[in-house]
Amino acid sequence: MASRPVTSTTLTRPKQRREADASRHHAAALLAWYDRHRRRLAWRALPGAAVDPYRVWLSEIMLQQTTVKAVGPYFARFTERWPTVEALARSPVEEVMKTWAGLGYYSRARNLHACALAVAERHGGRFPSDVEGLRGLPGIGDYTASAIAAIAFDRPAAVVDGNVERVVTRLDAIETELPAAKPAIKARVAELLDSTRPGDFAQAMMDLGATICTPKRPACSLCPWQASCAARKAGTQETYPRKAPKTTGRLRRGAAFVVVRADRHLLVRTRPPKGLLGGMTEIPGSVWSADFAVAAARAEAPMPLAFTRLPGSVSHVFTHFPLELAVFHASAPAGAPAPAGMRWITLDEIAGEAFPTVMRKVIAHAL
DNA sequence: CACGCGTGGCA
DNA sequence: TTGCCAAGCGT
Missing domain, CATH: 3.90.79.10 (Nucleoside Triphosphate Pyrophosphohydrolase)
Structure with a gap:
């Protein structure tokens, strides 16, 4: 093994170390912002209170491609009628479909019930606590498995949803179009992740994307990462993430x-x-x-x-x-x-x- | 990887 | 008004 070159002993630290320091700084700034500005949402436990994985899971399924505002009354109705995953599993799927009616993407409701049955019957009513165990359940893909693992079980999972994609592609001015940029984004999040508060970090990233780093007219002057955001430096924040235009179907x-x-x-x-x-x-x-x-x-x-x-x-x-x-x-x-x-x-x-x-x-x- | 899959809100 | 979108998943 060759010895280190002399230049590594200068005042400039190795590149890898500098990047790790920068990531810790990013995470700390984000969490400080989150502690002041976090949204109070019905499915979130109060600071210090115990998290209910059932409520986390239910909210994550409902929030897939759906606004917080639209989910609110549905989440209230579901948790009142079915307070536990086992109660939901015992209910006929038809009742679940009726209660879901109007929220859209109805395969979610069918998978929700199938997932409740699987958790009740194969896991004794307890959700798996790691990404691998969650990933195979009906209706739980990469994003949702990571989100539940982080938020409900405080696992250091890299949680990447549409908000996080926007935040990270702006932070690094990533030119690659979605979805091709997904692996790079996930790797970057894993690098930024704060392993002392994984659940809060995941929710902080999503809150930042939802309230500050918005698709249009982002409030950059309020952003904890404004000084290091590559897109902001270039004044091009609204152009990220890059993605191919969608086509609307024929009537x-x-x-x-x-x-x-x-x-x-x-x-x-x-x-x-x-x-x-x-x-x-x-x-x-x-x-x-x-x-x-x-x-x-x-x-x-x-x-x-x-x-x-x-x-x-x-x-x-x-x-x-x-x-x-x-x-x-x-x-x-x-x-x-x-x-x-x-x-x-x-x-x-x-x-x-x-x-x-x-x-x-x-x-x-x-x- | 590309496509099918809802809905309501917003500029 | 029309287009774009909002915490994705399954195939």
């Missing part, structure tokens, strides 16, 4: 058939468990396609009734395509049987049914 059209029975029942059916709005309740309708012709819609009616085309239409925008539905209405005699694969619900049951938002728009349009 699709279709028809919905609202059938109300004389004894105040509504005709509905359940969508297949996978795919768009999987497992959710819907008003019977046509296929949705770009070349759908409303003139031919009546051929797809669920029952041989005198349907009236209602004026106007229902518009809705999904992640990958906009939708426009023509709405037809008909009355059926009391006691009429439902066609195969369909069922009747009372009008009073509409509110508690697992209707996605687009279907509530259809019902509101017709009733």
Whole structure:
């Protein structure tokens, strides 16, 4: 082994050491900021109080691609109705779907219940405490496994969500586009991570991204890392992270058939468990396609009734395509049987049914 | 890796 | 108004 070159004994410390010192400084500054400005959120334990992994997990699933504001009332409803993971596991999945209705990305609700069952039956009602154990559970991917390990169990996991991607790509002015930059970002977070307070560090990074290092008009003058942020130095903070532009889908059209029975029942059916709005309740309708012709819609009616085309239409925008539905209405005699694969619900049951938002728009349009 | 998968809020 | 987005996951 060769001896160190003489230059390493000068006042300048080795590069690796300097970087480690800088990372410690970053973490300390961030945690000091967090201690003053942390958000008070229903799923967060108060400082010093015990963390409930069930509440951490539930909130993390709900927060996937969903705003804090939207999650609030759902989190309250779920924890009131199901205070523990075992209570949730004992509930029929249909009840979970109904309670999730309106929050979007419905495979999360199905996976939520599957995960609760797995934890209750295979893990004795306790969540695994490390990333590897969490990673394989339904609905738990790289981000969520790391977040639960860090926040609920104080494991030094590198937690990388959309907020952290934005913070780190700005801090280092990373030019690589997402998602290709993901491994570099994760490595950088692992380097910055404060192993004495991993849970707080993870939440601090996300709070920083959510309140200071925002996508538009970031409040750089309030940022604990402003002095060392490469993007801020260049004045280009709003241009990060780099990512390829998304394309919006073509408009699709279709028809919905609202059938109300004389004894105040509504005709509905359940969508297949996978795919768009999987497992959710819907008003019977046509296929949705770009070349759908409303003139031919009546051929797809669920029952041989005198349907009236209602004026106007229902518009809705999904992640990958906009939708426009023509709405037809008909009355059926009391006691009429439902066609195969369909069922009747009372009008009073509409509110508690697992209707996605687009279907509530259809019902509101017709009733 | 690219795509499918909801919704409501914001400029 | 239209586009973009907000604590991703599964395939």
